[in-house]
Amino acid sequence: MEKLENKARLKPETTSSPLQWAKFTTLEHYTRLGLDALKEGGADQARCVATRRVTREISAEAGEFSLYRTLFDDSVSYMAIDCDGRRGTLSQNSVDEDDIRAGAATCLASAQAASPDKDWQLAPALPIQTFESGPHACDESKLFHRSQELLAMIRDRFPTIMVESLTATHVSSESCANYSTGSRFFTRESLYGISILFSAHEGTKTSSFFGSGVQTYTLDRPFIEMGSLEADLIMVSEQIDTQPMDRAFEGTVLMVPDCFGDLLHTVIGTFASDSVLIENTSLWKDKLGEAVASPVLNIRIAPSHPDIVAGERFSAEGYLSEDFTFIENGILKQFCLSDYASRKTGLSRAPNQSTSFVVQGGDASVESIISSIERGILIGRVSGGQPSTNGDFSAVAKNAFLIEKGKIAHALNETMINGNLAELLLNVRALSSDIVKDGGSVLPWVAFDNVLISGK
Amino acid sequence: MLNESLFNFRAHFPDSGTCELRAQHNASRQVMLLSGQLVSNQRSDRKGVSARVRKNGVYGFSSTGTYSEDAVKRTLKEAEANASFLEKNVQPIKGPLAPIPTGQLLRNDDAIDVEQTFYIERCRELDDFVVQNCPELVSRVVGAMSDTVEKVIAVSDGLDAHVVTRRSYLYIKMVAMHPESGPVELYDIVGGYGTFDQHFSDLSEAKVKALEIYEELMKKREGVHPKPGKKTCVLSGALAGMLAHEAVGHTVEADLVISGSVSAHLLNQPVASEITSLVDYAHTAFGKPVPLPVFADDEGVTAKDTVLIENGILKGYMNNRESARHFGVEPTGHARAWLFSDEPLIRMRNTVILPGKNTLEEMLVSIDDGYWLISSNNGQADMTGEFMFGVTRGYEIKNGKIGRAILDTTISGIAFEMMKTIDMLSDTVEWGSAGFCGKKQPMAVSLGGPAVRCEITVGGRM
Numbered sequence: 001m002e003k004l005e006n007k008a009r010l011k012p013e014t015t016s017s018p019l020q021w022a023k024f025t026t027l028e029h030y031t032r033l034g035l036d037a038l039k040e041g042g043a044d045q046a047r048c049v050a051t052r053r054v055t056r057e058i059s060a061e062a063g064e065f066s067l068y069r070t071l072f073d074d075s076v077s078y079m080a081i082d083c084d085g086r087r088g089t090l091s092q093n094s095v096d097e098d099d100i101r102a103g104a105a106t107c108l109a110s111a112q113a114a115s116p117d118k119d120w121q122l123a124p125a126l127p128i129q130t131f132e133s134g135p136h137a138c139d140e141s142k143l144f145h146r147s148q149e150l151l152a153m154i155r156d157r158f159p160t161i162m163v164e165s166l167t168a169t170h171v172s173s174e175s176c177a178n179y180s181t182g183s184r185f186f187t188r189e190s191l192y193g194i195s196i197l198f199s200a201h202e203g204t205k206t207s208s209f210f211g212s213g214v215q216t217y218t219l220d221r222p223f224i225e226m227g228s229l230e231a232d233l234i235m236v237s238e239q240i241d242t243q244p245m246d247r248a249f250e251g252t253v254l255m256v257p258d259c260f261g262d263l264l265h266t267v268i269g270t271f272a273s274d275s276v277l278i279e280n281t282s283l284w285k286d287k288l289g290e291a292v293a294s295p296v297l298n299i300r301i302a303p304s305h306p307d308i309v310a311g312e313r314f315s316a317e318g319y320l321s322e323d324f325t326f327i328e329n330g331i332l333k334q335f336c337l338s339d340y341a342s343r344k345t346g347l348s349r350a351p352n353q354s355t356s357f358v359v360q361g362g363d364a365s366v367e368s369i370i371s372s373i374e375r376g377i378l379i380g381r382v383s384g385g386q387p388s389t390n391g392d393f394s395a396v397a398k399n400a401f402l403i404e405k406g407k408i409a410h411a412l413n414e415t416m417i418n419g420n421l422a423e424l425l426l427n428v429r430a431l432s433s434d435i436v437k438d439g440g441s442v443l444p445w446v447a448f449d450n451v452l453i454s455g456k
Numbered sequence: 457m458l459n460e461s462l463f464n465f466r467a468h469f470p471d472s473g474t475c476e477l478r479a480q481h482n483a484s485r486q487v488m489l490l491s492g493q494l495v496s497n498q499r500s501d502r503k504g505v506s507a508r509v510r511k512n513g514v515y516g517f518s519s520t521g522t523y524s525e526d527a528v529k530r531t532l533k534e535a536e537a538n539a540s541f542l543e544k545n546v547q548p549i550k551g552p553l554a555p556i557p558t559g560q561l562l563r564n565d566d567a568i569d570v571e572q573t574f575y576i577e578r579c580r581e582l583d584d585f586v587v588q589n590c591p592e593l594v595s596r597v598v599g600a601m602s603d604t605v606e607k608v609i610a611v612s613d614g615l616d617a618h619v620v621t622r623r624s625y626l627y628i629k630m631v632a633m634h635p636e637s638g639p640v641e642l643y644d645i646v647g648g649y650g651t652f653d654q655h656f657s658d659l660s661e662a663k664v665k666a667l668e669i670y671e672e673l674m675k676k677r678e679g680v681h682p683k684p685g686k687k688t689c690v691l692s693g694a695l696a697g698m699l700a701h702e703a704v705g706h707t708v709e710a711d712l713v714i715s716g717s718v719s720a721h722l723l724n725q726p727v728a729s730e731i732t733s734l735v736d737y738a739h740t741a742f743g744k745p746v747p748l749p750v751f752a753d754d755e756g757v758t759a760k761d762t763v764l765i766e767n768g769i770l771k772g773y774m775n776n777r778e779s780a781r782h783f784g785v786e787p788t789g790h791a792r793a794w795l796f797s798d799e800p801l802i803r804m805r806n807t808v809i810l811p812g813k814n815t816l817e818e819m820l821v822s823i824d825d826g827y828w829l830i831s832s833n834n835g836q837a838d839m840t841g842e843f844m845f846g847v848t849r850g851y852e853i854k855n856g857k858i859g860r861a862i863l864d865t866t867i868s869g870i871a872f873e874m875m876k877t878i879d880m881l882s883d884t885v886e887w888g889s890a891g892f893c894g895k896k897q898p899m900a901v902s903l904g905g906p907a908v909r910c911e912i913t914v915g916g917r918m
Contacts, residue, residue: 388640389638
């Protein structure tokens, strides 16, 4: 009981208007229909979620506006668990009442075909929760003009850049998640997003392409001032003239924040996620509470951090999301496990299922980190697949520069990096004091020592 | 099955501009057993209607999940308003699209997918077989997936169509322990075009594949890291397909050409050795249906084969109607969308390097010091043609003989430099069709090729 009351105190702000409640009531009606059908059909535990989403998207190709889309999408998803733990899921985008009942029946049929597994469980009941964030109405004109302004700024300040594609969006969604336990979560969430894919050109010479973007609640600043857009455009502008790596050596790899974010996704998939811990193949399976990274590394997964836009509010099982520490001073504090995998492995459930990384920066600027590197490379992104189960990786360094004697020497092509992901994390040389906030994560530049760098 | 009432809604098209209406249903299944435990048991159904309207070279698009005459009218109105918004703000000066042949194409069927129980039972039977026959594993995954895409398309200019594409697969992943490197894994896929029961009422092929994976994994757990650097290699047909799709195909998609891909400057120039030709087939190749046939695209264009490289010379790009207008060529049916709510983009279909005259054995014997690279788990390429493929299965070749298995590595190169080093092609094409190509939206594509002998950069350890 004490735990329930504690959770209740986490309830966010109350919802705003009678009109909004009317919309929620419609969605709740759909979920009640679905939930009742699941329970009447034999589900012991069930969840039904109804969502209404409107997406507005303005696109440009090759630097010219070409397409404006509006998407109206209603959807219902179901999850049913019978008394023996047989579980099935279904998602559909029809909210007709007959279709909802039919969807529930199909979900139950899937569940009945499954094997019994008592580890599928819903979270205990919680009081009603409502979550609201972002501007529900799209300022269509401002979104277009901010996009137009970005293309104009790029043409003016970065004349060699070709924007292959620009996508500016406003996504507005309302949902009701209704659980057989009695938990009900109402969400109204809206956000703007901008993403560009671009490369630099001069005559027949071309840089590698690069993608950059941000998520935001407001359009009060030019897009180019957000996230790392400006820094990324500067970086790619200087990558038209590339030279191949002509030697192999062990050196330092400095990753830009977005590249480091991708690396963290890979780290979790390889060492800390459901499948590798259920399979018992993770190199970190016995490392909880032990050093898995250099002591300078502190990583939180924090969807409620003020710089995260539209972070996760609750899990599929019905737990409220809470921020947690993944790695503290290099020590593994928590695996990124779902409730199901937690029961399967006997390890604790992660307090949220997101990848809203918030990494503590260091003391040095990016410039001073570069000046401390005797021999290495700066990498904008990595082109490579999932590392082996044992952490071995081999990948192409894209949008890269050679660093020699503390200075950027020239841009690179055909450069590979090879190593082991687990060893890489133990070789963090420095984290920058400069931080990039793109709405999805809060990340510094990170330098790793002892990486095999090779060319042709 | 979707009804064809959409064909009757053309009366609601706007008075001016080019217009497309599309009703679409995507259905997918996914089942996964992780070391015998059912960790995924999912179905998904997405259906609805979309409209796209072109005004003076800019497009408006809208979609909704309801398929009715009223919904079509609202969606058309919204799409037209969106096109007008852009037209007003951008003031484009592009002219009309060139007319294309009109008609009607009906290639739907009434196949019904089997119940979810059938998917789970097939996975269980295959998983039991793996347990009984593959004793040295530390972990295993057996999974099933299928997707069905049905479209009814009505266009103001072009081919009205009703088409269905179905594909179904079983996949098997096995993990064993390497004495020094720790866990090593291999996976493979069986299946192809058609419904799940058409492929897997009998699991013989899947069981043979499971034994093959296990045998290869036992060699890989004794494997070594390859030596990094440029090597003479034989790439399997699967890897040649990756080369065709990732390294070359994307650089000759006309939207990327217009944005400045490396191919923009290479039309009618040599980009590969003279024995190398590359084609994106629509529905038939080498006298047989291709793995994922396309007869009409989502702009109402009749699908035809597109020759991309002929005897080493870059001969053409893949276009939609807009880019075909830009380049002054005929569109050949590449504009495809994945969901009803997606707009058509320029996509590949069945992209393949044409076979040569050598046998695989001749090619392997010809190498003194190199690698035979067989399976890949992913591939990526750049506007520059620089590419990377993950290699999960391969062998050393020493003095023409197959040596030790190698551990996972990456190969890379610059497509139009590397392809000039191709000097032998096998006489047999290997196709793959289970993957998705990612370009804003996913898309089912097939790719293939013969075994290829070439010079390529291999990652590895010193």
